[in-house]
Amino acid sequence: MQIRHLTFRLLQVFADVVRSGSITETAHRLHLTQPTVSQQLKRLREAVGEPLLDQIEGRQVPTEVGSEVYQLSQDILSRMDAFSQTLEEHRSGERGHFSIALVSTAQYVLPRLLGAFSQAMPNIDVTLNIGNRQEILNRFDRHEDDLYVFSHPPQHNRVRSVPFLSNPLVLVAAVDSAWTSHKQVTITDLLEARFLLRESGSATRHAFDTWLQSQGLVLNNTQYIASNEAIREAVAAGMGLGVLSRHVLAKQDGRIAEIEVEGMPLGSQWHFVVRNERKLPPVARQFLHRCADIIPELFPEEGTGQLDELARF
Amino acid sequence: MQIRHLTFRLLQVFADVVRSGSITETAHRLHLTQPTVSQQLKRLREAVGEPLLDQIEGRQVPTEVGSEVYQLSQDILSRMDAFSQTLEEHRSGERGHFSIALVSTAQYVLPRLLGAFSQAMPNIDVTLNIGNRQEILNRFDRHEDDLYVFSHPPQHNRVRSVPFLSNPLVLVAAVDSAWTSHKQVTITDLLEARFLLRESGSATRHAFDTWLQSQGLVLNNTQYIASNEAIREAVAAGMGLGVLSRHVLAKQDGRIAEIEVEGMPLGSQWHFVVRNERKLPPVARQFLHRCADIIPELFPEEGTGQLDELARF
């Protein structure tokens, strides 16, 4: 069989003739002339090398081989339809894959968004890349992901960033420590304390340092701990004060309390960040759109008021 | 997506590029030039309307949509292969359908042949049309079947017939009747007897009548019974003599015995008959070929010695 001389059109036309049982009828249905259809059938017959239709009582009836060709046509055409459908889903952002890179603090909030999202959009896969600020910045520089989440977006002119959730950084101590008995702690009191802080690459640390600097303060007793979780535990154990995203604190963790200080909590915000050069895949856009609805539901207090910007990505 | 501008070739080429990871490599494998392959990819990309390949470290790697297209290609091309295979089976007579029309007496022998045949060739379907001689002749005149079985083939110049099995017509009586005690019955003895015979349209009847006539005999006591089975039972019950194909007699039926008369049994033979105008389908030819082997196995005594003719259909 000469597969080279076979075209989708041929199969389409043949399948219709088998269904209608008439060449003329098919010509009408496909807006062709009758000779065109006859011609196509002839070409198909020659490509296959066997008669495909018998005329029985004026109707076109497939021969045995014709029936095989009809099945072939059905299978192939319906596979094409399925593909068109899938393609459409990709285009409209209902199917596909995208990746998000996030700084580690955000891992307390993103999974909740993604959970709600992927329930609504089961055909979309997401890869999450989690690291500290510096690691994520490196990925950002190398264009490795479709979407980034920062609390302090890199200053870059080819970048678009939209804040979507408040990320209050709070000062915390163990519930039973001396700090929590004071009604109001003054800034200078802090100099006394021992601080458990993230390393310098971390966003939380950076924000806190900036604030200290703006207040003209220099701490004299700090210890570096690499993860927010370790800090939380250390604070709970009474080893000192910590600065943590309020999202890191489990709601029901009674061992830790916020300390109110003038100027705290620091009002940072999570931003979605995309590079303008890279075409945002439809699925990622879909995600941002949905987030505009998901965030107010999941975090009724903490949305940023610029959520409608997400829908304009 | 522009399905109209999609061809099998495009999918073939694309699939190979995905497999090889290189345009140049594919060009070599398919005996094309590199620009040709680039071109094809471009056309495919335009037909689909999305980028299909990324270059990653010098290799061609499908995008998400590209992977969908690759799957599409695999599915469609393997469906085509399956079709080619099936087509080949039809052509070579390993798959398909054909019909045989037979006179009712032959229903004792054909099913045994068909059983052996369809075990060997499970993808072939056969339709059996059974009737008395006249009914089968009508089907024959209307070209309704691919193959016919007659003991006396119609005289027709556009017909080919090959005898394949002897069909001895024997004279029978009940075991305990007076007839079976005679060592040798003479022809004239028969005139006395009461005969149970098939109707005039039947082949058996026709053969017997012809023989009687050649012997110059006229029976004076005959009764017509429409089926061979009914005749067998009636003979067993002692109601008279019968003329039956020896195949109709169950081997172990002790109630009936052959009567030896000069000139009996009548040596008729089953013939396969095909019309020359109608192209014999490959499957029917396949059947005839196989019969050349099956018959000596199933009926070691009764093959006709012209079996090798079957293989020349």
Place this chain on the structure above:
DNA sequence: AATAAATATAGATAATTATCTATACTGAGG
């Protein structure tokens, strides 16, 4: 036998496909 309906064939043409050769671009390795 005459007519109407369905199908096939012929001849033509515009569009598309499948290729090629020659040449330009582009990124990685020296």
Place this chain on the structure above:
DNA sequence: CCTCAGTATAGATAATTATCTATATTTATT
């Protein structure tokens, strides 16, 4: 910065495809 391998683009052409109109042939129905 130069070269090479791999890819892309341009321009050309022969073959094929998708159509059409006009006409012939076949088949079914009065």
